[in-house]
Amino acid sequence: MNLSVNIGGLELKNPVVTASGTFGYGVEYAEFLDLNLIGAITVKGLSLRPAKGNPPGRVWETPCGMLNAIGLQNIGIDAFIKDKLPELRKYDTKIIANFFGDTIEEYVEAAAALSAADGVHALEMNISCPNKQAGWIAFGTDPALTEKVVTAARRATKLPLIVKLSPNVTSIADMARAAVNGGADALSVINTITGMAIDIETRRPRLSNIVGGLSGPAIRPIAVRMVFQAAKAVTVPIIGMGGIMTGGDAIEFILAGASAVAIGTANFVNPAASVEVLDSIKDYIVRNRIDDINTLVGGIIC
Amino acid sequence: MNRLFTAEIVRNDPMDNGYFALQVTPDVEISEPDIGQFFMIKTGESIDPLLLRPFSFVDFIPPNDKYPNGSLMFLIGAVGKGTNILKHLAVGMRLSVIGPLGQGFPPVASDEILFIVAGGIGIASVLGLTNVNPNTPFFYGVRTKELIPDMVWFNYTGINTFTTSDDGSIGFAGSVLELLEKQVSEFKRGCGGKIKIYACGPNGMYRAMAGMNLDADVYVSLETPMACGIGTCLGCAVDTVNGLKMVCKDGPVFNLKDIIWDG
Missing domain, CATH: 2.40.30.10 (Translation factors)
Incomplete structure (x- = not known):
């Protein structure tokens, strides 16, 4: 049984990775699961300088999901390389560094800094966080700007470059093509969907940022549809994500066209969710007598 | 473990x-x-x-x-x-x-006197303190008598409880903080000494306590919406004089003077 997959040059022992922003810097989860078992860890989105994020009032639970407006709080690339990477290097798994900037120049600088670090195996470019302000959002919603910023980051790194797409667009296929034209080796599909919730007694928004990103099983059918559409539009591998709670959910994404899957909000519900999803994928593979998981990718019959 | x-x-x-x-x-x-x-x-x-x-x-x-x-x-x-x-x-x-x-209530030094304050459902967080600090003055405010849980299930002796109710249906009629303030100043006038206050209740109670001149080290247990509980989602942030802290990991118990109450 082969579970290994290749994500734009990044060799994973199995297709289960953790989603950025839901797994801290990875090391926090070592007490809950054997990090050596999972395909890759995608760390919390990193910026050149530490970021404070949004004021309190950052999460709110909704039916089968949750809204968050953390605002990309992070310790910064230097602290990550100095304090977290040495610990992460002890594990036999791949490290995907998620990063973002406020300008094209910052994206380039961040990509270069992370590429020079020992122990980062791939970069995931966040152009799609819904919790940042208007100018920034354009990188993830305007195909011309997407291509421009990806092209610039592409030149700054030799590592596999994964671009994480925003679902808050009219055509995910256009965005996928733009990222690939800019030089993306793979795509992560999808980031959270913009949403909001209001306290009807106080008439105030539940989140200080007013809007936030919706995640969890509530968004899974949308994510599956977007993976399906993106996979039809481009030939690079896709990491599918959006509300995966079980191995069955993961298989659904793979059948829609994902070569790997990322576990996000489920990590909050069960810190060991990623290994449980992996075990359940293995059960499915065995039960269906599949020799190589790659043969399942895009295997939807329609 | x-x-x-x-x-x-x-x-x-x-x-x-x-x-x-x-x-x-x-x-x-x-x-x-x-x-x-x-x-x-x-x-x-x-x-x-x-x-x-x-x-x-x-x-x-x-x-x-x-x-x-x-x-x-x-x-x-x-x-x-x-x-x-x-x-x-x-x-x-x-x-x-x-x-x-998270971090619980700090230990009480031998030269300190502990006062416990619970507002409504906040009793769940501080009731356990009565087991390890028997005979500690325990101030418990409720809206009305019916909202007091039955203590029969818990290892709770009820010694030295000062109950208050908004509607006067039980104990002192009025705010639990009013009674607390009175007892604290009586204590100061009497034997004196260092006071620690451990409290759990609604944010409104904490804001009021922050504005009082209690002459005591006050620790409060905060509650916020939270997703992971282990410090990774960064959802349960609270503003403090030491920057943003996570209620789940740095708290839920905080020194009241460190918390910044906005608006």
């Missing part, structure tokens, strides 16, 4: 006023929790509600013949979807639990 474990419900007793007493025994050995720490509990297999719920525990009963891994006592108010599901779960069912989590 494993902080992610399953636990069997061994008692789940509803009270007339919406509270319930939940006792669970872990399937594995767990660390002995400090009062003020909390546990995240999954209220069932369903994805709605999706997230675990944070609960302070009242008592950890050490391992014995009946429960080799000890047992945890919770006092919970059925206030929302998750707690109403939990309230109806049968004895013998198993729950997913993470904990103990």
Whole structure:
């Protein structure tokens, strides 16, 4: 049984990775699961300088999901390389560094800094966080700007470059093509969907940022549809994500066209969710007598 | 020690006023929790509600013949979807639990006198303090008499309790803080000495306490919406004089003077 997959040059022992922003810097989860078992860890989105994020009032639970407006709080690339990477290097798994900037120049600088670090195996470019302000959002919603910023980051790194797409667009296929034209080796599909919730007694928004990103099983059918559409539009591998709670959910994404899957909000519900999803994928593979998981990718019959 | 474990419900007793007493025994050995720490509990297999719920525990009963891994006592108010599901779960069912989590109440020095303050449902976080600090003045404010949980389930002697109610149906009629302030200043005039106040109640109570001149070290247990409980989602941020802190990891117990109350 082969579970290994290749994500734009990044060799994973199995297709289960953790989603950025839901797994801290990875090391926090070592007490809950054997990090050596999972395909890759995608760390919390990193910026050149530490970021404070949004004021309190950052999460709110909704039916089968949750809204968050953390605002990309992070310790910064230097602290990550100095304090977290040495610990992460002890594990036999791949490290995907998620990063973002406020300008094209910052994206380039961040990509270069992370590429020079020992122990980062791939970069995931966040152009799609819904919790940042208007100018920034354009990188993830305007195909011309997407291509421009990806092209610039592409030149700054030799590592596999994964671009994480925003679902808050009219055509995910256009965005996928733009990222690939800019030089993306793979795509992560999808980031959270913009949403909001209001306290009807106080008439105030539940989140200080007013809007936030919706995640969890509530968004899974949308994510599956977007993976399906993106996979039809481009030939690079896709990491599918959006509300995966079980191995069955993961298989659904793979059948829609994902070569790997990322576990996000489920990590909050069960810190060991990623290994449980992996075990359940293995059960499915065995039960269906599949020799190589790659043969399942895009295997939807329609 | 494993902080992610399953636990069997061994008692789940509803009270007339919406509270319930939940006792669970872990399937594995767990660390002995400090009062003020909390546990995240999954209220069932369903994805709605999706997230675990944070609960302070009242008592950890050490391992014995009946429960080799000890047992945890919770006092919970059925206030929302998750707690109403939990309230109806049968004895013998198993729950997913993470904990103990966060930082509890600091130890009380031998030259310090402790005062405990509970507002409404906040009693669940500080009731356990009465076990380790017997005879401590315990100020407990409720809206009305009916909202007092039945203490029969807990190791609670009720000695030295000062009860207050908004409607005067029990104890002192008025604010629990009014009575606290009176007792604290009486104590200062009398024997004197250093006072620590450990409190759990609504944010409005904490704001009022922050504005009072209590001449005491005040520690409060905060509650915020929270997703992971282990410091990774960064959702439960609170503004402090030392920057943003996470209620789940840096708290839930904070020194009141460190908290910045906006607006």
